[in-house]
Amino acid sequence: MPGILFDPTMQGLAEALTLRQRRHEVLASNLANVETPGYRARELDFATALQDAFAGQETDDGAGLAPRVVEDPTAPARADGNPVDLDMQMAKLASNGTGYLALARILGHRIGLLRQAIEGTR
Amino acid sequence: MDVNDILAISASALRAERLRLDVISSNLANANTTRTPEGGPYRRRNVVFESHMLEAGARSAEADSGTLASLSTDAVRTVEVTRVVEDTSPLRLVFDPGHPDANAEGYVAYPNVNPVAEMVDLMAATRAYEANVQAVNATKRMAEAALAIGA
Numbered sequence: 001m002p003g004i005l006f007d008p009t010m011q012g013l014a015e016a017l018t019l020r021q022r023r024h025e026v027l028a029s030n031l032a033n034v035e036t037p038g039y040r041a042r043e044l045d046f047a048t049a050l051q052d053a054f055a056g057q058e059t060d061d062g063a064g065l066a067p068r069v070v071e072d073p074t075a076p077a078r079a080d081g082n083p084v085d086l087d088m089q090m091a092k093l094a095s096n097g098t099g100y101l102a103l104a105r106i107l108g109h110r111i112g113l114l115r116q117a118i119e120g121t122r
Numbered sequence: 123m124d125v126n127d128i129l130a131i132s133a134s135a136l137r138a139e140r141l142r143l144d145v146i147s148s149n150l151a152n153a154n155t156t157r158t159p160e161g162g163p164y165r166r167r168n169v170v171f172e173s174h175m176l177e178a179g180a181r182s183a184e185a186d187s188g189t190l191a192s193l194s195t196d197a198v199r200t201v202e203v204t205r206v207v208e209d210t211s212p213l214r215l216v217f218d219p220g221h222p223d224a225n226a227e228g229y230v231a232y233p234n235v236n237p238v239a240e241m242v243d244l245m246a247a248t249r250a251y252e253a254n255v256q257a258v259n260a261t262k263r264m265a266e267a268a269l270a271i272g273a
Contacts, residue, residue: 028257029198032135036171069197097260104267111272
């Protein structure tokens with residue numbers, strides 16, 4: 001959707017928002033299964049997704065940016081075979097959510113700038 | 123996958139933890155019950171949690187995926203209480219010959235409920251419940267922020 005109004009920055013912001021939402025899904029799933037024996041904590045592979053995005057696959061629609069879900073390598077072991085660490089997951093949930101809010105606000109500001117350009121200063 | 127699906131994941135956990143709290147309350151309430159409809163003393167009950175893939179119907183038609191491929195169906199899991207099982211560990215025998223339920227040797231079989239262990243479970247279940255409430259709140263804040271873009 002590139003064009004005059006929706007420049008690459010806005011497109012990137014929108015993609016980052018979607019990526020944050022996908023990560024939120026994974027973290028919510030981890031929290032839901034915090035007491036499920038045998039459940040393995042998962043994490044979105046942000047770094048690889050980002051590298052893939054930079055590495056080309058110059059598709060305009062960003063189809064190459066597919067987030068991968070991996071088992072969380074930092075998860076500690078627990079006796080019931082469930083390595084979900086409540087504190088760590090809550091921290092990740094909070095930081096991911098804050099990142100999402102920040103991105104949403106930046107995107108809002110850019111749209112505000114566009115609106116100002118369209119309407120002029122009054 | 124939209125906000126409703128994420129809320130469905132958190133809601134499944136809230137329901138499961140609430141059921142666990144029900145069972146713990148029942149265990150604590152019946153810590154000294156020597157008579158049950160099935161006969162014999164009460165036996166401690168336990169819940170079995172099982173993770174499930176999000177129902178196909180619950181997942182949106184991926185129309186929202188826009189520029190990013192959505193997660194695989196295997197990536198996120200809801201949780202369900204599939205069974206409530208009885209704890210088969212031995213009952214607590216207390217010497218009380220005057221009790222109507224005492225056996226020939228004068229021992230009364232009390233439930234195999236350990237109130238301390240139940241309280242610890244109660245706290246763990248409450249914390250897990252609260253964690254999922256936080257997840258719901260975070261989802262709501264994110265959705266509200268998304269709605270406010272450009273407003």
